[in-house]
Amino acid sequence: MNLASSATSAGVAGPNWVLVVAAALVSGLLLAGPALRRRYPVTWWLLLGYPATALRVVRTWRPLMAGCGLAVSRRPALTVVSGLVGNGAPPPQPRLPRRGLIRPTSSGFVLLVRLLPGQVPEDFVKAAPAMAESWQVHAVRATSWRPGVVRVVASAADPLAAPRVPKQRGPGHLLRVTVGALETGATWVLDLRRVPHWLIVGATRSGKSTLINAIVAGLAPQPVALVGIDCKGGMELSLYEPRLSALATNREQAVRLLAALVDLTLNRMTVCREARVRNIWGLPDKERPIPIVVIVDEIAELFLVASRNEKDEAQAAGTALIRLAQLGAALGVFLVVAGQRVGSDLGPGVTALRAQLGGRVCHRVADPGTAEMALGDLNPDALKAAQAITPEQAGTAVLASGDGWERARSHLITESEAEAVAVEYAHLTPVLSELHVEAP
Structure with missing residues (x-):
């Protein structure tokens, strides 16, 4: 009898100790939570945020789907007459979109949802703000994953408030920054091999120059030639002059430099044709x-005209840029075109050039037309997101391409830091004799 009592006591004591230890661990995590959240x-x-949020998603899924109109009644007719012919029986529960596993990420979670018949991804896009409120997270994005399935991505906090991006060490992957x-x-990577030409727009102090600094600082250690076109007298791009193979500081110089780049591109085309390859990457x-990466700062200065002679120069510059955009990707010439204002009022050449620039980055802009020019032809949701950027969100931008769109923020690289990088890697600047064109 005593042995049985001892065994029973031991059996009860075991689970009690487990509960005590578990409670102590949970209490310790909760007490250390603020410091842990701040440092790690x-x-x-x-350890803490994801489990609580995942539980909240599971608990609120049914009322949230019903409240957003995403639940579908199984038998609508029975819902009306259930109280009459069903002796007061409750109506059948509505069908819910089937939710997949809630997979954690470093700053949020991802889940897939299978749509019910008659639903489209836009239904979940409209419900995203309500999801963020119900789950108590910073933001929720819903995008089409494959036919019949949407991908819901939640961010627990705003990762753009203080982006932690490691500085690039060494040259890294070619044309990837x-x-x-x-x-x-995730990190914001600009890969010119995948998306060869980019349009970057933004008002003063919106973060456009900071992004260009980051691009130059990332490309400087790589075996590439950097070419600058800055028709505001070189005030912006002259900082990187030690690392530039050529720099045009007015429209007359820009026209000659762009014409030389077109000739260089056509020569490379001849080389590829004779070697029977489709692009320079097929050559030994x-x-x-x-x-060659061509950086054009303040594109409007190339297209604004005040006389007949300037009109001819602007047309020549626009035609050359369009040809480079059409031919350059396969022949190793890439464009990064930036401007405070880019609109159709600058002439048809701007619209034609825009169509060739597959990558777009839109910071806060001063006029809706610039945002429309940058993003309107790619994604209306991206356009709305760009127009919502406030002056306090310097550096924040919406980037878009044929693959979709994202909100992003560039890593802060000051002008002095970018200038120091240009000087440090000045010895890597290739000499391209074809681009040294004498004035007529």
């Missing part, structure tokens, strides 16, 4: 010409 935000999120952070918490390493 990813660890805090995975880490420039900031995405709203999802020793025969492959060096990639």
